[in-house]
Amino acid sequence: MLRVGLIGAGGISRVHADAWRALGAEGFVTSFQGAEAIADEYGFEAVPDLDDLLGLVDVVDIVTPSSSHAELALRAIAAGRHVVCEKPLAATADEAQRVADAAAEAGVRLFPAHVVRYFGEYARIKDAIDAGRLGDLAVLRFSRAGSAPQARWFFRESTGGGVIRDLMIHDIDQAVWFAGPVASVYAVQNPPTVDDVVPSPVTAHVVLTHRSGVISHLHASWVAPGMPFRTSVSASGSAGRMAHDSADDRVSRMDAVLADEVADYLPPMSPLESPYYLEIADFVAALVSGGEARVTPADGVEAVAIAEAAYASIAAGTPITLNAMEAVR
Structure with missing residues (x-):
């Protein structure tokens, strides 16, 4: 069973959570606010902070405000976790390339969620x-x-x-x-x-x-x-x-x-089928096969x-x- 950590509990988090639940993943969620509501609604476990979450999961799914995407992705990659990241991958192309390079060097998968x-x-x-x-x-x-x-x-x-x-x-x-x-x-x-x-x-x-x-x-x-x-x-x-x-x-x-x-x-x-489900399912298939996602x-x-x-x-x-x-x- 894939263990997935959702970072963020805003509006877009629910369609991601729904997709992970449909795929049978074990879900965790952390957020400054709203984590308990997501946990209750989707059967996930609310986790108090990011470091705790990173210790529990195989994949993180970043659904936070755009300004935080690159920083959170780099922290997850440094912990050896695969990353799904809502668009945009970063605020600048330099930052986005830094995230992509870090994932490649760490040998983990990075999936920009262009649904x-x-x-x-x-x-x-x-x-x-x-x-x-x-x-x-x-x-x-x-x-x-x-x-x-x-x-x-x-x-x-x-x-x-x-x-x-x-x-x-x-x-x-x-x-x-x-x-x-x-x-x-x-x-x-x-x-x-x-x-x-x-x-x-x-x-x-x-x-x-x-x-x-x-x-x-x-x-x-x-x-x-x-x-x-x-x-x-x-x-x-x-x-x-x-x-x-x-x-x-x-x-x-x-x-x-x-x-x-x-x-x-x-x-x-x-x-x-929901396109949000299809994009998450495509990433999981690529993760399992080692091939490319769309x-x-x-x-x-x-x-x-x-x-x-x-x-x-x-x-x-x-x-x-x-x-x-x-x-x-």
Whole structure:
């Protein structure tokens, strides 16, 4: 039986706890507040502090505010524990790379939890791209918008917050997954961040030019409280387009040149399994087999690097070349 220690007891901790419970793991949890509630709800054991937790488990699952991710991951890795870490892996690409390097040197597994790769609608678009059903990929469009979070740490860019690093990073990862490495990043945000405080409501738009020549347009907004969360994605190529909008009954639709007897292509509805369950199950399978999970440490580092380049682009008012960012680091 795998022994798992949850670090943090906020909102996202419950979907992680539910996945671990479904996989039959023995669960432990530590947090400044809320640990007892998680323990009671999911049959875990509440542990008073992190050092005690590290002595009890094989894997830690970090579901704390972003500013603490790198520090907690490094402590767990130093103790020889495998790590699941919510996005972003760290506040900066340098910190994220430090975590990835430490895990490699310690011989433990590191899994950045980029859950959107496990949403069926996005995975089907990835399959269509890889199978060549869209022809030569040309343009990707992503949108992600929902009520602004309540905790103030989300609104401090310097410590890992911000609408790009926290919300848009999901679609940054998807863009790289669909179209490969990024050559340059151009970003704008309205209203602008002032004295490290992100305004709310706020909208950001980022344009990624991939090394393959594909262009990705990414939009993210934190909007008024009570507004429903909505996402959309489309991929267009020389032979067709495939898209999904969460407001359209969670259906994916593909437009393509089809045989005369076929009028349309409609992939199946969303799978019944939770994408949070699927991502944790994928990590466990990789841990058991020694193979790669769908999301690698390098993927986690790359997403942070692109988000960091987006903020640099906003500050400079010009596109940022990723090679230039790497040279600075």
